[in-house]
Amino acid sequence: MQTQLANNEEKLSNNIMFLYIFAVVVSGFGFVMIFLNGGKRVEEGSGNFVITTDGIGASTEEQVAGLDNIVKSMKNMQAGMERLSGVLHSEK
16 A cells, blocks of 8 residues: 555656656747747758758768778778787797
């Protein structure tokens, strides 16, 4: 009986906390959209996103080329370490 009462109290407090957090989120969203003209900013931001996707594509290609160089360097390092390992093991 006592554990069921504790469980019910815990569920009630969890529900109250959820409703409180939900109310904070909704009021924050409403504040941004109404008082800070959030709707216009979202539209402007989406327009800017379309414009900047070409720049993102170019930078992504540069990053891929950089990653290829890193992979090649790592392969060279691995080959060097294998040669060093072979030398160290052959001395025994």
